[in-house]
Amino acid sequence: MSVTIKDVAKRAGVSPSTVSRVLSNNSRISRETSQKVRDVMKELGYHPNMTAKSLVSKTSSSICVILPKPAEELFLNLFFMELIRGIVTQANRSGYDVLISSGGSEKEEVEAVSRLLNGKRVDGAILLYSRKEDPVVDFLRQNGHPFVLIGRSEKYPDILSVDNDNVQAAYDATKHLISLGHRRIGFVSGPPNHIVSRDRLKGYRNALEEAGLETRKDWIVEGEFLQESGYRAMSFFMNLPERPTALVVMDDLVSLGVLRGLHELGYRVPDDLCIVSFNNISISELSTPPISSMDIGIYNLGYTASQALIQSIQHDGDRQFQKRHIIPHRLVIRESSIFTPSKPS
Amino acid sequence: MSVTIKDVAKRAGVSPSTVSRVLSNNSRISRETSQKVRDVMKELGYHPNMTAKSLVSKTSSSICVILPKPAEELFLNLFFMELIRGIVTQANRSGYDVLISSGGSEKEEVEAVSRLLNGKRVDGAILLYSRKEDPVVDFLRQNGHPFVLIGRSEKYPDILSVDNDNVQAAYDATKHLISLGHRRIGFVSGPPNHIVSRDRLKGYRNALEEAGLETRKDWIVEGEFLQESGYRAMSFFMNLPERPTALVVMDDLVSLGVLRGLHELGYRVPDDLCIVSFNNISISELSTPPISSMDIGIYNLGYTASQALIQSIQHDGDRQFQKRHIIPHRLVIRESSIFTPSKPS
DNA sequence: CCTCCCTGTGGAACCGTTTGCACTATATGC
DNA sequence: GCATATAGTGCAAACGGTTCCACAGGGAGG
Numbered sequence A, B: 001m002s003v004t005i006k007d008v009a010k011r012a013g014v015s016p017s018t019v020s021r022v023l024s025n026n027s028r029i030s031r032e033t034s035q036k037v038r039d040v041m042k043e044l045g046y047h048p049n050m051t052a053k054s055l056v057s058k059t060s061s062s063i064c065v066i067l068p069k070p071a072e073e074l075f076l077n078l079f080f081m082e083l084i085r086g087i088v089t090q091a092n093r094s095g096y097d098v099l100i101s102s103g104g105s106e107k108e109e110v111e112a113v114s115r116l117l118n119g120k121r122v123d124g125a126i127l128l129y130s131r132k133e134d135p136v137v138d139f140l141r142q143n144g145h146p147f148v149l150i151g152r153s154e155k156y157p158d159i160l161s162v163d164n165d166n167v168q169a170a171y172d173a174t175k176h177l178i179s180l181g182h183r184r185i186g187f188v189s190g191p192p193n194h195i196v197s198r199d200r201l202k203g204y205r206n207a208l209e210e211a212g213l214e215t216r217k218d219w220i221v222e223g224e225f226l227q228e229s230g231y232r233a234m235s236f237f238m239n240l241p242e243r244p245t246a247l248v249v250m251d252d253l254v255s256l257g258v259l260r261g262l263h264e265l266g267y268r269v270p271d272d273l274c275i276v277s278f279n280n281i282s283i284s285e286l287s288t289p290p291i292s293s294m295d296i297g298i299y300n301l302g303y304t305a306s307q308a309l310i311q312s313i314q315h316d317g318d319r320q321f322q323k324r325h326i327i328p329h330r331l332v333i334r335e336s337s338i339f340t341p342s343k344p345s
Numbered sequence C: 001c002c003t004c005c006c007t008g009t010g011g012a013a014c015c016g017t018t019t020g021c022a023c024t025a026t027a028t029g030c
Numbered sequence D: 001g002c003a004t005a006t007a008g009t010g011c012a013a014a015c016g017g018t019t020c021c022a023c024a025g026g027g028a029g030g
Helices: A005-012 A016-023 A031-044 A050-057 A074-093 A106-118 A135-142 A166-179 A195-210 A227-238 A252-265 A282-286 A298-314 B005-012 B016-023 B031-044 B050-057 B074-093 B106-118 B135-142 B166-179 B195-210 B227-238 B252-265 B282-286 B298-314
Strands: A062-067 A097-102 A124-128 A147-150 A161-164 A185-188 A246-249 A274-278 A292-295 A324-327 A330-332 B062-067 B097-102 B124-128 B147-150 B161-164 B185-188 B246-249 B274-278 B292-295 B324-327 B330-332
Touching (some): A005 A016, A050 B050, A062 A074, A062 A106, A074 A097, A074 B074, A074 B097, A097 B074, A106 A124, A106 A135, A124 A135, A135 A147, A166 A195, A166 A292, A166 A330, A185 A227, A227 A246, A246 A252, A252 A274, A252 A282, A252 B282, A282 B282, A298 A324, B005 B031, B062 B074, B062 B106, B062 B298, B074 B097, B097 B106, B106 B124, B106 B135, B147 B298, B166 B185, B166 B195, B166 B274, B166 B292, B227 B246
Parallel strands (some): A062 A097, A062 A124, A147 A161, A161 A324, A185 A246, A246 A274, A274 A292, B062 B097, B124 B147, B161 B324, B185 B246, B274 B292
Antiparallel strands (some): A097 B097, A292 A330, B292 B330
């Protein structure tokens, strides 16, 4: 069917090994032979069979990205796309292909990963935000497969991972509001079992404490990474006898819910409530008004994860590489937080 | 290193061929042998090597998705993620893996595709919105590789493709505005070299014509699939001596730009201007106000494309399968188009 | 009782590469 | 002039499966 290395060899009057060596730029091949073989390859339209190459080299030059089960959630879309862009770009640059696997149940997820890794279809995996108890992480660890976590694992702190300094990021976000003169600052958190929620809450608390402001339990609301959570948090806050004048929100989509609710009730942002949120996905720029958001370098997270993984694959087991990569964050200030509250605190 | 079919064979006291037959549920294997072999496989932790399997079967059980070069554009993000979700879900269901390839230059794109298809790493490809002149399409066609286009090709109408009836969809969207009583309806188009732009423009014209309304050149504005285009279109329209009372907009993101501009100038939607747009990505639901949008079933587009491709791979060359799949559309009416204009037309 | 068929299994070739080893010239050092 | 290094190439054995063909043994049919 397709033209193989043997066909080329025959046509060029050399042995298959010679053709193979030409392909890998082996230095022992003479100029003329090399040129002749290359000409024949062009002439016959030869393309190396990756599968055969993989079989003998025991590597596939591909990695996979494991999407967590609830990839359906809206919020995740933009976030993931950006992440994947970063991953794919870097991987391709290093000569790797990227395979996307979206999990069903946790069990199916492990099976899929097992098929891919144990079946040698891919050389390593990137996991997006592991859960506190993640069977996939356990599996990969036990079988000694190269993988990198985007986020971090509390269970195994030595795991190769790429993350933000979320404590510092939340501290910075809160500090920004404080520096505008806000004294009553609320926090809209994500699910409490997500490490990122806890980290950011901690940063928020640190900032308040440092400024000598009290942390009020009733100014901290938990929710999902969904618009509705923002909506609910908003109505909760606005019904308090003593309301915050500013909010730190875990995610842009949640902020959008807050915004929506405020708009319905006739409140104005930033005049009635200032908002700073996280992730800086495009939505935050496009909303009315645009939302100040902590850019966590999503593309960069993906890019770095891919790089770290491939490095770890290529220098198998070599412990000299950095285990934990921190991607810098940067506050992007927009209309939602340009207001200085009046003093009657 | 890893345990192979031979190890299993040895341990179970059978030949490698027998083990292979057990793996493929060959009916000629006796119950007992089969069970014994399976036990040994469990015991040794055997996992079939996909690469070896691919080599002999000459299929990879994977497909690839080719992202067009300007995947950087914001708008595309949500759209693509949704598409990819559909593709991956269906592919996995059919036992296929999905590989993502993002192009650089057109030349690099062709090279990448060639490497994947000619190199037998994947069995087929899904292309997202081909350009009018698409070297990748040409390449795939010439080499006889299975592929499906999301969108349609004017150059090769016989190509396997999945698309919407964009003429009809635009007709429906426009009709909706007309039925609300609007007589002066503008159109914000995408790049004129995109087939989808032309199709939708046509549908818009059809609806106007049918209603006995004149199509005014100055009420049709071209732009990119970007927020800025919407912003510019809006200021153009609002500066006209005679302004439209409603707009049909090619894409949700563009609508967001329109919305943004109107808000800045103090106009209100839908009171001052009604908007119906296309794609119904989550943004349209989350904006202030929410935008009426033509849902084109993005997930479904991806899902169907994947299905069609795999069918075409498995029944190679069989022409009995449908060449052109049309995904139904559905108008989702939201606040941006619930206003009936006053009569002074 | 002999042939034929059927079931269950093993042997070996093959898929398209890579690579260690062997081999032939030619060049080098002494 | 002879041992030795070196460049350039071929042979054959992997890599881990699948599958065609052969073959043994037992039951059925004549």
